[in-house]
Amino acid sequence: MGHGGVPIYLYVIAFFCTCGAIALSLLHIYRHLLNYTEPTFQRYIVRIVFMVPVYALMSFLALVIPMGSIYFDSIREGYEAWVIYNFLSLCLAWVGGPGAVVLSLSGRILKPSWFLMTCCLPPLPLDGRFIRKCKQGCLQFVILKPILVVLTLILYEKGKYKDGNFSPTQSYLYLTIIYTISYTVALYALALFYVACRDLLQPFNPVPKFIIIKSVVFLTYWQGVLVFLAAKSGFIKDADEAAQLQNIIICVEMLLAALGHFYAFPYKEYAGANIGASRGLSASLAHALMLNDFYHDTVHQVSPTSMSCGIVLHTYITCSQTRRRLGPLYDYM
Incomplete structure (x- = not known):
């Protein structure tokens, strides 16, 4: 048996799934960088695809070094927010930017809908304010998540935080509530943006991309909450075993996500494109890693002007x- 009473063969499965997921994702990123003909799109794609190595490696390290799991989990959770920002930015880049979206949707409205929970609201005009609210809905999660991660680490060091401990005297319960609200707002903002811009996004085959992003980021979060609730209910021995099982499941899921990324974000559609010539591996990687777009976007969205x-x-x-x-x-x- 491994740590927390988990069978050792599950660790072996997690190891091979982690290696496979990382290898496939790095190959995928390498192919994109070699065919970096549309930097505006591919910088976001590279960042999104890199989520698999981060998720898989951090989950496996948390599995084999449980004493440091809080730090590995924090890195993984911080990258979740980065993925959400880059996915929305990619969608906006596909349709030509916020200005082009406003121009294309000018005069249109989003009708009240039970599905979108806008049934009690008047029709929403699809204008610059609407796009701004969608971006702010995602950016609040991008900004809040690292803050909560730091707060989690501080509370952990003071003995006030433990994964899966829903006691009112511990901070896990309250941080989970805040996380849930922030997650929900970000997901809702993405859903509104997709419904409003569905026709504009259609040429880029957005459905599998939305599915894989939401599956990895949002479903893994709820999966973790449910696993810890199962431990609290007695279906799993304790919170430590629940955390180990969650990490094993994520390692397996990342192998599936790596395969899904090949389909959702294919590099072949950029290979040999006439739009631009690849700038070389190192220059392409440097462009993808530059954070100037995030800085300017955040300043613009929070600026009162x-x-x-x-x-x-x-x-x-x-x-x-x-x-x-x-x-x-x-x-x-």
Whole structure:
């Protein structure tokens, strides 16, 4: 038997699944970097695909070194937020950026829907404010998650945090509630954006991409919560065994995710593209790792002046459309 009463053969399965997942993902990233013909899209794809090595390695290390699991889990959870940001950024890049989305959706509304839980709200205009709210819904998770990870580590060192301990005197319960709210808001923002831009995203085959991202990021989170609830209910021996089983399951799932990424984010569609020439492996990797896009995007979204800029953009777009309709008469006016 391994740590926490888990059979040793499960550790062997986790090891081979981890090695396979990391090897497949690194090969996938390598192929993208060799065919880095659309940097605007592929920088986000490389970051998303790298989630598999991070998830798999951190889960396996937490499995074999349980005393350090809190630190390995923190790295894995921090990368979750990064994946959400990059996926939304990729979707916006596909449709030409926020300005192009506003232009394409100008005059359209999102009708009240039971499925989207907007049945009690008036129709939502698909304008710059709507896109901004979707981005903010994802960015709050990106910003909040690392803060909660640091807070978790501090509380752990003070003996106030233990995975799976739902006692009111421990912080796990309260952090899980905050995590859940933040997760839900981010997921809801992604869902609203997808429904609004579904027609624009259709040429990029977004459905498998949405499925694999949500499966890895959101379902693994709920999977962890359910495993710890099973331990609390007595179906699993204790929280330590629950944590070990969760790590083993993630290692296996990452092998499946690595295979899914090949289908959802194929490098072949960029190979030999006429859009641009690959800049070389090292230069492509450096471009993918640069964080200037995240910095500028975050500053723009939290800046109080960005709303005014959005209104100006919307006004400009409206005037441009009016100008095209009126033609010479507009110039005369």
